[in-house]
Amino acid sequence: MIFxxxxxKLFCEMLALEDVAESVGTPCYVYSSAAxxxxxxxxxxxxxxxxxxxxxxxxxxxxxxxxKLLADxxxxxxxxxxxxxxxxxxxxxxxxxxxxxxxxxxxxxxxLALQSGIGTFNSESEGELAVIDQVAGRLGLIAEFSLRVNPxxxxxxxxxxxxxxxxxxxxxxIADAPAIYARARQFTNLRASGVSCHIGSQILDxxxxxxxxxxxxxxxxxxQAEGHAIRHVDLGGGLGIAYKDGExxxxxxxxxxxxxxxxxxxxxxxxxxxxxxxxxxxGVLLTRVLYLKKSPSKQFVIVDAAMNDLIRxxxxxxxHTIRPLRATxxxxxxxVVGPVCETGDFLARDxxxxxxxxxxxxxxxxxxxxxxxxxxxxxxxxxxxxVLVEGSSWRIIRSRETNEDLVRGEEPLL
Ligand code: LLP
Numbered sequence: 578m579i580f581x582x583x584x585x586k587l588f589c590e591m592l593a594l595e596d597v598a599e600s601v602g603t604p605c606y607v608y609s610s611a612a613x614x615x616x617x618x619x620x621x622x623x624x625x626x627x628x629x630x631x632x633x634x635x636x637x638x639x640x641x642x643x644x645k646l647l648a649d650x651x652x653x654x655x656x657x658x659x660x661x662x663x664x665x666x667x668x669x670x671x672x673x674x675x676x677x678x679x680x681x682x683x684x685x686x687x688x689l690a691l692q693s694g695i696g697t698f699n700s701e702s703e704g705e706l707a708v709i710d711q712v713a714g715r716l717g718l719i720a721e722f723s724l725r726v727n728p729x730x731x732x733x734x735x736x737x738x739x740x741x742x743x744x745x746x747x748x749x750x751i752a753d754a755p756a757i758y759a760r761a762r763q764f765t766n767l768r769a770s771g772v773s774c775h776i777g778s779q780i781l782d783x784x785x786x787x788x789x790x791x792x793x794x795x796x797x798x799x800x801q802a803e804g805h806a807i808r809h810v811d812l813g814g815g816l817g818i819a820y821k822d823g824e825x826x827x828x829x830x831x832x833x834x835x836x837x838x839x840x841x842x843x844x845x846x847x848x849x850x851x852x853x854x855x856x857x858x859x860g861v862l863l864t865r866v867l868y869l870k871k872s873p874s875k876q877f878v879i880v881d882a883a884m885n886d887l888i889r890x891x892x893x894x895x896x897h898t899i900r901p902l903r904a905t906x907x908x909x910x911x912x913v914v915g916p917v918c919e920t921g922d923f924l925a926r927d928x929x930x931x932x933x934x935x936x937x938x939x940x941x942x943x944x945x946x947x948x949x950x951x952x953x954x955x956x957x958x959x960x961x962x963x964v965l966v967e968g969s970s971w972r973i974i975r976s977r978e979t980n981e982d983l984v985r986g987e988e989p990l991l
Pocket of ligand 1: 946
């Protein structure tokens with residue numbers, strides 16, 4: 578267990594989290610390097626001898642130190658913007674192991690990606706293929722691409738993070754793909770080398786991913802029969818994690834074993850793009866209780882972290898388990914809320930918690946994915962520090978923002 582109580586104190590690896598909170602202050606994200614590497618290696622090992630590329634989805638947590646950890650372990654990267662490309666290169670990632678996904682890449686981003694020598698583009702429109710072809714031609718390069726197809730499979734997850742249905746903006750209808758691959762032959766600076774697909778995120782029952790894989794493999798057989806040299810299949814990310822005690826998330830090993838049953842004999846290199854399942858349960862957000870307050874109908878625990886630090890509860894009604902850094906007797910039922918001026922600013926609602934008091938430190942768990950990356954400066958709040966733990970040592974991997982950071986680039990009107 579990476580996060581566990583020892584002598585009534587919550588530990589991350591060999592480190593008491595309260596030591597970090599007292600030293601760095603709150604709010605503060607803390608990540609376990611061991612948990613991140615364990616999850617990445619679980620993916621890599623489960624593929625065994627099958628040619629594969631595990632491309633960490635940078636959007637889940639793009640801190641340079643997290644990327645460096647994964648780059649050193651041999652990871653590839655799934656990026657969706659020029660900014661993510663910049664980060665991966667800055668962290669020492671291998672450009673050849675980069676796949677560039679996303680529904681709307683600009684010409685400038687495409688040019689930067691080609692100049693950097695990325696592995697492949699996952700493209701989602703014919704218009705974009707034309708731009709990649711044109712830029713590649715200008716640079717005297719051949720660009721490899723996969724079309725991201727939309728298999729019309731329903732991933733049973735939150736509607737905002739489900740992406741594989743016909744009326745979603747993502748991908749190209751799978752039925753239209755053969756004609757587009759055929760027309761793409763006219764682009765002399767493009768080479769079709771794969772097919773990709775991603776049907777959603779936080780998927781706990783992964784049978785829709787297997788169903789989508791089956792549809793994509795059928796398409797690949799057809800494309801190969803039509804003379805396209807398709808060598809790889811990219812099955813996206815999406816594996817869910819446990820956010821609640823007792824919630825059952827599939828193990829990475831079982832998921833990949835089941836996926837391999839479908840793809841092992843296809844003679845393809847398999848790419849996947851996991852984000853949440855690598856970093857999600859490797860991180861917590863530390864926060865301090867500022868005040869307790871009672872209304873006629875509710876108990877509020879007012880903390881120093883808010884929706885600008887972790888927006889998932891406000892945006893998706895997401896559940897994040899909250900535990901005190903020191904085990905506490907008794908129980909209360911409360912809303913855990915931040916200082917931001919919105920009723921939607923809550924980290925938990927009607928939650929049974931240990932009986933905390935003002936000054937106590939709390940950990941908001943499973944916050945390693947889509948936590949800091951979705952933070953903002955709303956209410957002119959400085960964004961929190963980030964810390965990486967390795968065994969019993971820790972380092973600040975992003976300093977807490979200052980008020981000067983808040984106004985950088987702004988000038989008052991003269
Ligand atoms: N590949 C593509 C093309 C994606 O769009 C995504 C996530 C991934 C891979 C990684 O998926 P994962 O393994 O992390 O499920 N902000 C939301 C999640 C948005 C996911 C967007 N795409 C949240 O906080 O739940």
